[in-house]
Amino acid sequence: MLAQVIVNGILTGFVYSLVAVGLTLTWGVMDIINFAHGDFLLWGMYTAFGLWSVFSVDPIFSLPVTIVLIFLLGYLTYVLIIRRVLNASGLTALLATFGFSMVLKNIAQLVFTANYKNVTNTIFGGDTIKLGSIYIRHDYLAAAIGSLILSLLVLLFINKTKTGVAIKATSINRSTAQLMGINTDGIFAFTFGLSGACVGAAASLMVPFTPITPSSTALYSILAFVIVALGGFGNIKGALLAGLLVGVVESVGGYLLGTSFKYAVIFMMYLIVMQIRPKGLFGW
């Protein structure tokens, strides 16, 4: 039974990782806490739902669409809002993203109402694989693998491509990066887009097993905050591993102490870990 619980935790953890990787990009690189991150996820899920219910597109095929659309949403968020508050104190930008979060959430509510929406009969469906005594649902597995691949792609992109290195350079020192000829404004816009793309992908992957309502992603953004801090701000590898850790701790904690405690266990773990490593598990 415990093995089953751990496997479930790992599968959820990979999805958490992808959401957190998206958040750590903006938080780490630009030092901006994007309160609308969860609402990006929400809009990704509604996009996938819309495509499924209107055009019968399976979420796995709408993945590219949600990636592109939420990339654009992130990009526009930067261009229209964040750029203008970039030089103000961190809390000012936070206020702006909070306002934007209200806008996104309530438009969603206006359009889709507060009723739960479900995407059903997807390709990966509710079937399971049996490995010994462990059952693994196809859609969970697909989401986990998809999330892992995409997280690794982002990691590779940041470390191996020219744009990626420019993002890194900008995160370390904005003005120096500027002097090196990096268009930091463009980098920031792209980073925000990339952050959106991550949650857009996560949205399509989650939608087969996550009922959608305007408030259903709030918890994801709180967990993403914790994961990002746990992994060290701006540390993609850190976010990936911390996401996995949080998934497992949540699952095992819920199993041992009862489901009402599963999130409390995560927060407790955060407080304890930070006493030992005040800059996150993998922070620099």
Next chain:
Amino acid sequence: MVKINKLFIENSFAFVLLALFIIVPLAVGENADIHNIIIYILIYALVGEGWNLISGFTGQTSFGHAAYFGIGAYTVAVMGNKYDVVPWVGMLAGMLIAAALAFLINYQLFRLKGHYFAIATLAVSEILRTIFSVWPYVGGGDGIKILFRPENKALWLAIDVRNRLPFLYITLALFVAVFVLCKMLENSKMGYYWKAIRESHEVAEAIGINPQNYKVYAMMLSAAIAAVGGGLYVQFFKYIDSYVFSLDVSMIFVLVTVLGGIGNVYGPIIGSIIYYVLDLAMRRLLGGTASGLNLIIFGILIIVVVVYQPKGIMGIFDDIVNRRRLRKLKASQATTNASSNQTGGDSK
């Protein structure tokens, strides 16, 4: 006499505000909607003042002030319901418990810096939320409904639902007390030390400040003030459950303060007024027909204010004052320049 005059002139803005808060509730008559709004404005501004001490003056962002707000609310509710304790005593107890909790938790947490600390405060309030949602003593998931016993009428301050004025003025009095306290603190050694810590940890240490201690003082005071707000809130709302510990609630305090002007004693009250007046206007304008549309416009307004003046509403005031001061300064510099040139002018 001169001293009193000076007090009035330097704080004329505060006195105008105070006069408005006294007159408007009377002027609108028995308008429960407006009275409610004013009470909300005052409660959230009061907690905002508390949040401002730790996050505005001392520079340690807290996303978890709902923890202390909730502790204050629950203390009043539990003590009143179970032991017939007068809310005044309940609020005092809530303050002490919140301050003690702030001390216990934050003495350790202040090792964390910046965002790591902010997330830790969020974690603390989320843990409390879980505990209070399963703890039968405090009503668990059902929360607590405040009981009214006719034989014990004096227990609650806001008894008569139709006439909220006495409660409104009590809330106002408490807000004024907190405001004056914060203003005095700002101009005291404590306030200077807090700001020094905010501006530079290293400088603070180099001039003999123990940052850890002063941060903990700020947090304890801040928590106690938040608990007062919670105590008022529960008497007004007459029901409480573990939602009170959520990030949504914490964010209200952050929002009103940052909107008004962080690190400024006027910030929370100005922000709170703007926040709730806009909220009311939106609801009045759009009615109940399009639920959510008011919040959409409200969100846009927040963005517009922030983009226009990142320092909040008080920043806009400051701009106006500064522009006037600059003009004066230029005029006076023109005259002093001549003399300072002769003496060698050692400042540039």
Next chain:
Amino acid sequence: MRNIIEIRNLTMKFGELIANEDVSFDIEHEHIVSLIGPNGAGKTTLFNCVTGFYKPCSGQVTYYPEEDNKIDITGQPTHKICKLGITRTFQIVKTLSEMTVEQNVMAGAFLHTNRTSEARELARHILEQTGLTQKRDELGRNLTVAERKRVEIARALATNPQVLMLDECMAGLNQTEIKDVMNLILKLKDSGQTLLIVEHIMEAIMPISDKVVVLSSGKKIAEGSPQDIANNDDVIKAYLGEKYHAKSKKS
């Protein structure tokens, strides 16, 4: 003449890197002691060790606030050391930027008083002394480099230190500004202030120092009067170079 601070066998390492190795010297009461040396010689590290920002790996720093009162301050927290009477400034100036000049100095002045009015009075006195009165109400972030350096000194002075430690308080200033700071330092010394100064600008530091200590690659290579140091061949080779050598011969 008595010693107010004695540094003995101080060693500080960062991993493999040895920043200070076995450094010993004394700071005499009411004297100006200067610490010089090329970039990376370990001057600021030594400052950090004395003021408690770093805990030295080995060695001892002893402080004599009075003739027969001896305190071991090695590795004590910075704020405690400041309360005992040793205050420093920072090489990279750290002006409290959202506070006015007066508030910057008042923050320091609160060390010995709890009353705002007293702190303000003391701050104004120090602003007068450091020539900052005109800039009193200016926000820290609006100041020029020279003004910031001055505020840095004023704020430290406001804690009423027995020993004032200045870390490159003249770097980046022009000739007139340097002259002003030199005069200020001499004025402080005349009023009985003990100073430890790290400085790069030889022309400024040599004439005002009572004693010069030279660090190179973390080690003390010389100690003596400015004249001795100027004529010390090791020092000239290690640090001063031909330029100063030639200049000092000319004068």
